[in-house]
Amino acid sequence: MLSQPSENALALNQISKTYAGEQVLSQLNLAVPYGSVYAFLGNNGEGKSTTIRVLTGLEAPDAGSVTICGDSLYAKRRSLLSRSARFVPDYRLLHRLGGLIDAPSLYPNLTAAEFLSIGCGIKGLPVSEIDRVLAVVSLTDAAKRLVGQFSLGMKQRLAIAHTLLGDPELLILDEPTNGLDPSGIRDIRQLLSELPASTGTTVFFSTHNLDEVEKMATRFAVLKDGRIRFESDIPSWKAAQQFNMTLEVGDANAAHTVLLKHGFQSKMTNPNTLRVEGLPRDEQPRLHALLVNEGIELFQSYQCKTSLEQWFTNEHTD
Numbered sequence: 284m285l286s287q288p289s290e291n292a293l294a295l296n297q298i299s300k301t302y303a304g305e306q307v308l309s310q311l312n313l314a315v316p317y318g319s320v321y322a323f324l325g326n327n328g329e330g331k332s333t334t335i336r337v338l339t340g341l342e343a344p345d346a347g348s349v350t351i352c353g354d355s356l357y358a359k360r361r362s363l364l365s366r367s368a369r370f371v372p373d374y375r376l377l378h379r380l381g382g383l384i385d386a387p388s389l390y391p392n393l394t395a396a397e398f399l400s401i402g403c404g405i406k407g408l409p410v411s412e413i414d415r416v417l418a419v420v421s422l423t424d425a426a427k428r429l430v431g432q433f434s435l436g437m438k439q440r441l442a443i444a445h446t447l448l449g450d451p452e453l454l455i456l457d458e459p460t461n462g463l464d465p466s467g468i469r470d471i472r473q474l475l476s477e478l479p480a481s482t483g484t485t486v487f488f489s490t491h492n493l494d495e496v497e498k499m500a501t502r503f504a505v506l507k508d509g510r511i512r513f514e515s516d517i518p519s520w521k522a523a524q525q526f527n528m529t530l531e532v533g534d535a536n537a538a539h540t541v542l543l544k545h546g547f548q549s550k551m552t553n554p555n556t557l558r559v560e561g562l563p564r565d566e567q568p569r570l571h572a573l574l575v576n577e578g579i580e581l582f583q584s585y586q587c588k589t590s591l592e593q594w595f596t597n598e599h600t601d
């Protein structure tokens with residue numbers, strides 16, 4: 284009998300994992316609240332895929348526990364052949380989650396509906412599920428088209444539809460926009476960010492792209508050196524973030540004097556360009572208004588993009 288859901292759709296407690304003497308995950312703790320779109324952010328090789336394999340039951344941890352919708356995924360069992368105990372997943376829990384790990388395996392000679400009907404058959408679901416999940420991923424009109432004729436973005440949406448068969452409470456995706464073109468990326472971002480509202484599913488996805496986090500997630504955590512090094516909801520993170528800005532103005536010298544008078548530090552990079560570093564987000568409107576009010580011609584102002592590595596190094600070195 285499954286217990287009542289806790290406040291978190293997913294929780295990892297003190298998870299450790301070692302490969303051939305190399306510690307990949309080290310006492311990792313993570314909690315994903317129901318209804319969130321949770322980004323699991325980390326650079327290449329930090330252990331995102333390893334974590335996802337552990338929390339989908341594909342690979343047992345060396346230590347720690349995984350809780351899905353309030354129930355423990357792993358139990359320690361003594362093997363019949365050896366005296367040592369090992370973690371074994373409770374497969375009954377896996378129907379509560381849908382997982383998309385690595386590139387989806389799709390059949391090019393089947394239509395989208397035929398492909399999904401196989402999933403329905405395996406899971407013992409009514410065929411009405413096919414129309415439901417196709418509608419969620421906006422592929423209703425492509426139901427009778429061959430999968431081999433789909434764009435990469437459509438294939439990814441179909442793969443997500445497949446994971447949604449049976450209406451799982453939690454969806455887990457490993458780098459879901461990898462390899463897609465800009466329009467495919469946009470579609471997947473929109474689909475995933477709307478899923479909690481449209482189906483009640485909590486979304487957990489890994490990425491190495493900071494931009495992805497800002498555009499899709501409600502919360503995020505940064506994995507580094509096997510642990511969660513930073514965790515926040517998006518609005519608090521945005522409010523606390525500082526930006527480097529470039530301003531294109533008619534007279535950089537005059538603009539510099541105005542900014543200095545109001546306590547902003549700026550650097551002139553040429554007679555028409557200023558750079559302002561470490562500017563808090565909520566100071567940006569005031570800075571623009573000051574320049575305009577003082578009669579400075581402001582042609583353009585843009586934020587310099589920060590990579591995950593830069594952002595993490597700048598703000599969270601310990």
Ligand SMILES: Nc1ncnc2c1ncn2[C@@H]1O[C@H](COP(=O)(O)OP(=O)(O)OP(=O)(O)O)[C@@H](O)[C@H]1O
Nearest residue numbers: 302303307325326327328329330331332333334491
């Ligand atoms: N089955 C395995 N056997 C041995 N080492 C492994 C295995 N799987 C992963 N590793 C190692 O664990 C570390 C983390 O790998 P993992 O694939 O989890 O990282 P990742 O954050 O998902 O990286 P990427 O973004 O490149 O996919 C790497 O050093 C990798 O070489």
